Amino acid sequence: MINRRNFILKSAGTLAGLSLWQKPSLATTNAIEEALILEPLKSKDGLIKKTYRPPNFETPISYFNTTFTPNKHFFVRYHHAIIPEINSDNWQLSIGGDAINKPLSLTLKQLQTDFKSVEIAALCLCSGNRRSLFNPPVSGVQWGSGAMGNALWRGVRLKDVLAATGIKQSALEVSFNGADSGMLRTTPDFMKSLPLEKVLDENTLIAFEMNGEPLPHWNGFPARLIVPGWTATYWIKHLTEINIQSHPADNFWMKTAYRIPKEGFKSGQFISQETQLNMPITELVVNSLITNLVDGQTFSSNKAIEINGVAWDKGDGIQRVEISIDGGKTWELTTLQKNYGRFSWRQWRYNLKPTHTGEYRIMARATSISGITQPLEPVANPSGYHHNALQTISIQLI
Amino acid sequence: MPIFFLLITLFTNAALSEESQIHLKEDLGKENIISQCSICHSADYITMHAKILDRSGWEKTVGKMINVMGAPINDCDKKIIIDYLVKNYGK
Numbered sequence: 001m002i003n004r005r006n007f008i009l010k011s012a013g014t015l016a017g018l019s020l021w022q023k024p025s026l027a028t029t030n031a032i033e034e035a036l037i038l039e040p041l042k043s044k045d046g047l048i049k050k051t052y053r054p055p056n057f058e059t060p061i062s063y064f065n066t067t068f069t070p071n072k073h074f075f076v077r078y079h080h081a082i083i084p085e086i087n088s089d090n091w092q093l094s095i096g097g098d099a100i101n102k103p104l105s106l107t108l109k110q111l112q113t114d115f116k117s118v119e120i121a122a123l124c125l126c127s128g129n130r131r132s133l134f135n136p137p138v139s140g141v142q143w144g145s146g147a148m149g150n151a152l153w154r155g156v157r158l159k160d161v162l163a164a165t166g167i168k169q170s171a172l173e174v175s176f177n178g179a180d181s182g183m184l185r186t187t188p189d190f191m192k193s194l195p196l197e198k199v200l201d202e203n204t205l206i207a208f209e210m211n212g213e214p215l216p217h218w219n220g221f222p223a224r225l226i227v228p229g230w231t232a233t234y235w236i237k238h239l240t241e242i243n244i245q246s247h248p249a250d251n252f253w254m255k256t257a258y259r260i261p262k263e264g265f266k267s268g269q270f271i272s273q274e275t276q277l278n279m280p281i282t283e284l285v286v287n288s289l290i291t292n293l294v295d296g297q298t299f300s301s302n303k304a305i306e307i308n309g310v311a312w313d314k315g316d317g318i319q320r321v322e323i324s325i326d327g328g329k330t331w332e333l334t335t336l337q338k339n340y341g342r343f344s345w346r347q348w349r350y351n352l353k354p355t356h357t358g359e360y361r362i363m364a365r366a367t368s369i370s371g372i373t374q375p376l377e378p379v380a381n382p383s384g385y386h387h388n389a390l391q392t393i394s395i396q397l398i
Numbered sequence: 399m400p401i402f403f404l405l406i407t408l409f410t411n412a413a414l415s416e417e418s419q420i421h422l423k424e425d426l427g428k429e430n431i432i433s434q435c436s437i438c439h440s441a442d443y444i445t446m447h448a449k450i451l452d453r454s455g456w457e458k459t460v461g462k463m464i465n466v467m468g469a470p471i472n473d474c475d476k477k478i479i480i481d482y483l484v485k486n487y488g489k
Binding site: 051052054107139142183188239 | 417420437440
């Protein structure tokens with residue numbers, strides 16, 4: 001079958017002037033059944049389009065009222081337009097690098113049967129979530145609050161898989177590559193690395209299931225990295241290649257992109273990638289979201305209003321979420337709901353009993369177990385990451 | 399490279415039905431955007447940044463597309479593209 005991508009590649013291949021066009025690497029050629037460069041998001045439902053190609057779609061906040069975000073409503077984020085649809089029978093994960101004893105190649109079946117399977121609830125949150133709320137505006141995908149989702153991820157521990165290869169003393173970072181790529185060969189392939197400490201963390205997984213189903217194509221089928229507590233830039237989708245290396249990864253996506261200034265943020269999580277002034281974004285910051293109210297919404301003052309929301313942090317856990325109904329003058333505790341583990345978001349509830357008609361300015365404020373509270377203003381940074389300022393929603397009671 | 403343009407035209411017309419709903423403003427430089435920028439990404443990357451980037455912001459962005467992302471755009475086209483973006487989608 002001649003699909004669109006093959007058409008483009010074949011056409012391009014006959015044109016001498018087009019040597020820049022990307023060709024699939026040998027490692028992934030066999031696994032590519034069809035490249036979905038252009039289709040709208042088949043198997044997804046109700047997402048908000050930010051960009052068509054590469055596909056960037058966010059989840060409407062109304063879908064955040066369940067503990068786990070349904071797969072068909074889970075956000076989609078890509079840097080590259082070539083996203084091969086992978087046949088799991090042909091997929092292989094290659095593990096190599098200069099700091100490995102025994103290079104290894106695994107099929108999906110081997111990955112699923114040769115290692116102990118574990119499941120973890122974890123929030124997957126794009127570094128640039130809420131970028132559109134920065135003032136002045138910041139360049140980049142103008143995400144609202146929906147570039148995140150909470151899911152149950154089933155997979156195997158990365159450290160178990162790497163133990164099978166043997167890690168040399170010289171190992172410093174482990175780099176990860178997925179099957180997606182840019183349209184041009186000159187575009188730097190999206191690759192990320194992690195420090196050895198995070199790689200060996202028992203919570204870092206290679207996952208093949210999400211909420212009890214195989215990973216959806218748009219969320220990384222057949223296997224993706226799960227890095228609980230760290231932003232989703234490290235959660236490489238369609239994982240094909242792992243390299244254990246004795247030197248810091250040196251590519252655009254590590255050295256230039258996804259960086260935050262040291263001033264204003266905690267450093268020390270990824271020392272081999274830090275410079276004097278900046279460092280890679282790593283851990284999530286404490287944050288919360290009101291999920292069942294819309295700014296400007298009108299209610300009757302005759303009955304109580306249940307306010308629902310979620311709160312999260314880097315994995316210390318949420319100690320409390322407070323709510324203000326008077327624009328931040330007074331605060332009351334909300335009731336935290338069931339704890340699904342420290343990397344999951346925590347749902348909370350508050351019952352607002354109206355005492356007057358008119359405007360109520362609702363704010364939520366989360367504090368982590370380590371005692372860190374959301375700030376009034378976000379920390380300004382050039383790429384618009386880590387927006388965790390208090391949110392205010394005005395409702396009217398009549 | 400007329401054949402290059404032909405390919406891109408086929409690409410955009412035949413295949414990008416969803417994307418074709420994005421209409422860039424008619425002005426000198428629009429064709430350069432369609433034939434060059436659209437190789438790698440849909441035009442909503444441009445409309446999304448309307449009123450966000452000023453001249454220096456668009457210069458930096460187009461410069462990044464060429465120098466970092468490897469877009470094969472020559473200096474003459476670069477200027478046309480930047481002028482179009484500043485005029486039609488500048489802050």
